[in-house]
Amino acid sequence: MEVCEHAVVHGSAAVAAAIDLYTRCSLRLLPLADDEAGAAVLELDLRDHGLTFSWPCARLHEALLTEEVAGAQEARPCSPDRMASIARLLEEHEIPEAKVWLSAGLSAFLFLYTSILGSDLPMGSGLGSSAAFCVSMSGALLTAAGMVAAVGGISSKGTGWELVGKDDLELVNQWAFQGEKIIHGKPSGIDNTVSTFGSMIKFKKGELTNLKSRNPIKMLITDTRVGRNTKALVAGVFERASRHSDAMASVFHAVNSISEEVSSLVELAANDEIAITSKEEKLAELMEMNQGLLQCMGVSHSSIETVLRTTLKFNLVSKLTGAGGGGCVLTLIPTLLSNLVLEKVIAELESQSFRCFIVEVGGQGFQVCQGGCSCFNGDVV
Ligand SMILES: Nc1ncnc2c1ncn2[C@@H]1O[C@H](COP(=O)(O)OP(=O)(O)OP(=O)(O)O)[C@@H](O)[C@H]1O
Ligand SMILES: C[C@@](O)(CCO)CC(=O)[O-]
Ligand SMILES: [Mg+2]
Structure with missing residues (x-):
């Protein structure tokens, strides 16, 4: 839930809260034998939309991993060259006319995947919905990259979902913001922030204040x-x-x-x-x-x-x-x-x-479920 949106992009304060509707992202890394590495494929299955996209990892490597590998310790923006390479990769897919708007989410996914995980892995391996998508993707990828870990403390709901420490959440949030920039152009950062941290926040010019409802x-x-x-x-x-x-x-x-x-x-x-x-x-x-x-x-x-x-x-x-x-x-x-x-x-x-x-009002933020290596976070509306 968000009160006073739009003005927040222009520097005004706004209030946002996570609610109990979630975006779930499940990541499976399949081990490959050395002689299979060249045939590795990255597959994205968008279950809500009934669409699957895949890219040969060798193709991703050639198109997107040419920049010097900088590591994922710090989030960085998508450069114009990288954006153009992503657009070329997407042109190779036939996205149904009625779902062409998904291409922004796919671009954010390819950027986050290749920035966080693609560089370190052997070649074998989107109501604030865009932010929820970027947070769950960034969180899952950072967890797989070993840069974010659960600290225990089972969340109130459900089995196996574990909380993540504040510094790790900060990193998830920074990467999710870079993904949001691909989808939104000029996001204030309020959606990814409340999606990552959950609960209710006041947000102004990048600064958040937790609100106790x-x-x-x-x-x-x-x-x-x-x-x-x-x-x-x-x-x-x-x-x-x-x-x-x-x-x-x-x-x-x-x-x-x-x-x-x-x-x-x-x-x-x-x-x-x-x-x-x-x-x-x-x-x-x-x-x-x-x-x-x-x-x-x-x-x-x-x-x-x-x-x-x-x-x-x-x-x-x-x-x-x-x-x-x-x-x-x-x-x-x-x-x-x-x-x-x-x-x-x-x-x-x-x-x-x-x-x-x-x-x-007041859903959970980003959490990890180690069993399925999947992550979810509270949606913002
Ligand atoms: N689960 C998802 N799977 C794939 N792509 C997604 C998903 N969720 C969001 N997206 C991407 O985000 C785009 C929607 O982002 P947009 O910012 O326009 O809407 P929103 O985030 O739902 O609303 P708002 O920004 O107003 O809160 C979709 O067109 C798609 O590209
Ligand atoms: C419209 C807006 O204020 C909220 C979108 O949920 C944009 C933003 O803050 O990035
Ligand atoms: Mg959005």
């Missing part, structure tokens, strides 16, 4: 199913900011103030029904104001407006999340809202072909 916050997420592209939307806000610099500076300033208020509010302990209700009312008001400012930035959409109108009929407040332009909308679920009303809202939204999820 004192009361549980539940949100309804409505997926409008309208496709959009964060890179294009972020670029659109930059263009509007250059056309109306004074007005937009005031918008970003207002967003910054809203983020500061939201941060103080979530950390405020509310102990009785009245206090919780008043806290939720303030949060709802701030969300409403934030949505107005996002409209000002030009990133709302008719599908988003339909969700806003539908939830307002039930006195519920909503705002777009992520880059807008379609995508998902957040609706605050007040503690005292009856299940009956919630079911009615969901039924009405789903009758308009939207898809709903109920989430609790």
Whole structure:
């Protein structure tokens, strides 16, 4: 969940939280006999999309491992030459027309794979979804490269998932940010940061502050199913900011103030029904104001407006999340809202072909499951 997005790219504070929807990445390194090394293949299986891509490792080596090997101790950006080589590698694949947007995620994968693991391995071996994809990929690859390790401490949910130390998380986050740059162009870093560290954070100009949410916050997420592209939307806000610099500076300033208020509010302990209700009312008001400012930035959409109108009929407040332009909308679920009303809202939204999820704010960050050598991290929306 994110409050006050877009302005964060321009230096304003924003608040983000991980939720309990996860991106899972499973990495299998198959040992090869010496005489098989030349035939090694890197295979990427995108299960949600039913697509598999493969590249002969020798081809990757020839195209991408020509730069001096720098090691993965420090994240570095993708150079223009490397980006051009990745684009050439992708041209060799027939990506179905309807899924052409996956090419950004594939580019980030090839960059992270060859930067973190490809150089050290024998040749044998993407709701903030882009950040969740980059965090899980970077984390899995850094774990396989022996640069990130579990420190024990089983996470609250499930079996076998282990926590990772702060310095290791920092490295995962830095690499994921470089991957995000390939997908987004100019990310603020908020999505990969909350995806890596989980919980709830305030983020401003690369600096994060952990927020301790004192009361549980539940949100309804409505997926409008309208496709959009964060890179294009972020670029659109930059263009509007250059056309109306004074007005937009005031918008970003207002967003910054809203983020500061939201941060103080979530950390405020509310102990009785009245206090919780008043806290939720303030949060709802701030969300409403934030949505107005996002409209000002030009990133709302008719599908988003339909969700806003539908939830307002039930006195519920909503705002777009992520880059807008379609995508998902957040609706605050007040503690005292009856299940009956919630079911009615969901039924009405789903009758308009939207898809709903109920989430609790404050999911886990990046974790490792050694058994399958797989990793997951909390998604951000
Ligand atoms: N699980 C995944 N598998 C492959 N590629 C992915 C995956 N998740 C994300 N991607 C890549 O990220 C792109 C979506 O990134 P984009 O930043 O536009 O949306 P988002 O991250 O879901 O939303 P936002 O940035 O607004 O929070 C996809 O088109 C794809 O290239
Ligand atoms: C729109 C944006 O603020 C959030 C996307 O989830 C972009 C960013 O911060 O990188
Ligand atoms: Mg993204």
